[in-house]
Amino acid sequence: MAVEIDDGIDVDEVARRMLSAPLAQAVGFELIAIEAGRVGLRVPWREDLVGDLGREIIAGGVVTALIDQACAMSNISVKKNGGPTLDLRVDYMRGAAPRAGVSCEAHCYHVTRSIAFVRAIAWDADRSDPMATALATFALREPSAA
Amino acid sequence: MSLPAERLQAFLERTPYVRFLGMRAELAGDEMTAILPFDPKLIGNRMADALHGGVLGAFMETTALAQLALSGDLPRLPKTIDVTIEYLKVGRALDTYARADLRKVGRRIANVHVEAWQENRSQPVAALRGHFLLPQE
Numbered sequence: 001m002a003v004e005i006d007d008g009i010d011v012d013e014v015a016r017r018m019l020s021a022p023l024a025q026a027v028g029f030e031l032i033a034i035e036a037g038r039v040g041l042r043v044p045w046r047e048d049l050v051g052d053l054g055r056e057i058i059a060g061g062v063v064t065a066l067i068d069q070a071c072a073m074s075n076i077s078v079k080k081n082g083g084p085t086l087d088l089r090v091d092y093m094r095g096a097a098p099r100a101g102v103s104c105e106a107h108c109y110h111v112t113r114s115i116a117f118v119r120a121i122a123w124d125a126d127r128s129d130p131m132a133t134a135l136a137t138f139a140l141r142e143p144s145a146a
Numbered sequence: 147m148s149l150p151a152e153r154l155q156a157f158l159e160r161t162p163y164v165r166f167l168g169m170r171a172e173l174a175g176d177e178m179t180a181i182l183p184f185d186p187k188l189i190g191n192r193m194a195d196a197l198h199g200g201v202l203g204a205f206m207e208t209t210a211l212a213q214l215a216l217s218g219d220l221p222r223l224p225k226t227i228d229v230t231i232e233y234l235k236v237g238r239a240l241d242t243y244a245r246a247d248l249r250k251v252g253r254r255i256a257n258v259h260v261e262a263w264q265e266n267r268s269q270p271v272a273a274l275r276g277h278f279l280l281p282q283e
Contacts, residue, residue: 023198026166026187050162052223059163060226061207065200069190072199085199089230 003111005036005078015039018073027062029069032103039073041066042103045096056098063102063122063132064090070106071118071136078108079116081141086115090134100124102131114140150176150216157215157223164208167201171212178216180209182242189239197237199272202262203229206244206274210258213246214278222281224256229276237271240264254280 015034018024027049032040043049043058043066051059068088075082096102105127106120115137122132148156151173158164158171167188171180182188182205190198207229214224244262251257260274 021192021198022187022189023201024190048162048166053160053162059161059204059208061163061167061200061204064203064207064229064231065198068198068200068203084236085231085233087230087232088199088203089228091228092226095225 003037003078003108006080009036009077009080011036011077014073014076018069018076023065024069027065029066034073034077037074037078037108038105039070039077040103040105041070041073042101044101045099058096058100058102060092060095063092063096063104064088066102066104067106067120067122067132067134068136070104071120071134072138074106074108074118075116075138079111079140081143082116083139083141086137086139088134088136090132092132094131096124096131103127111140116140148219153219154178154212154216157212160223161208163204167205167208169205169208173216176217178213178245180205180212180244180246182244184239184241194236195239197239197242199231199233199237202233202237202242202272203231203274205242206231206260206262206272207276209244209260210246210274210276210278213248213258214251214256214280217248217251220281221283224278224280227255227277227279229274232273233271234273235269235271238264242271243267251280254282256280
């Protein structure tokens with residue numbers, strides 16, 4: 001299940017460009033690491049990102065957005081014609097700890113002519129104790145439109 | 147037993163992330179329409195002027211939680227077990243609407259479908275199916 005990596009992709013430029021998106025800036029996504037096909041991102045805890053006021057736990061929707069962002073970046077880091085998300089499935093094993101930020105690692109593990117397959121995990125304190133796992137598929141654009 | 151409108155308002159107020167997104171909701175009887183007014187900070191791809199996919203997912207997940215919150219007196223918020231998000235069209239720089247359908251509310255677990263649209267309800271931009279763990283007394 002190797003992924004053929006397009007020539008001439010600068011992964012640092014991919015990270016800069018995609019993390020400059022207004023939503024990424026507004027929520028505060030930060031790069032942990034990027035290489036072709038693998039992306040680590042995190043979002044620090046913040047009061048306005050909480051899902052339930054009394055419990056100070058970061059909202060599930062923030063985690064979904066972080067996972068979507070990391071998955072899209074892992075696709076664009078191997079394919080210049082990486083396109084929109086087709087579907088995203090997230091399983092939440094547990095919530096984050098109160099006042100904890102969330103980290104996510106996405107791996108684009110297989111690409112066909114038209115589809116990229118990505119999986120991701122998210123955790124708060126310890127990568128070996130994930131709070132969510134996810135699967136995503138992306139449509140690749142027609143080569144002429146890339 | 148509180149009124150649905152009060153339960154909905156209580157849910158929206160106890161969720162800071164709802165305010166961050168700028169989301170609100172309107173109620174007609176027990177039918178709720180969630181509204182996500184366009185805001186430039188919700189853009190995920192500046193070149194395509196498209197809403198962030200994660201924002202659409204978060205909006206639909208929150209719509210499902212709001213519908214569950216207004217449908218009954220829950221001691222705490224339900225917890226999301228899983229969501230499957232289908233992206234059907236690019237979300238444009240426009241207001242987005244969503245409605246949730248409680249397909250099954252069991253004693254412990256609820257199954258909810260949500261559809262989001264912009265200009266035309268018959269052409270949804272995204273859909274979500276999720277399972278939610280209901281709080282026990």
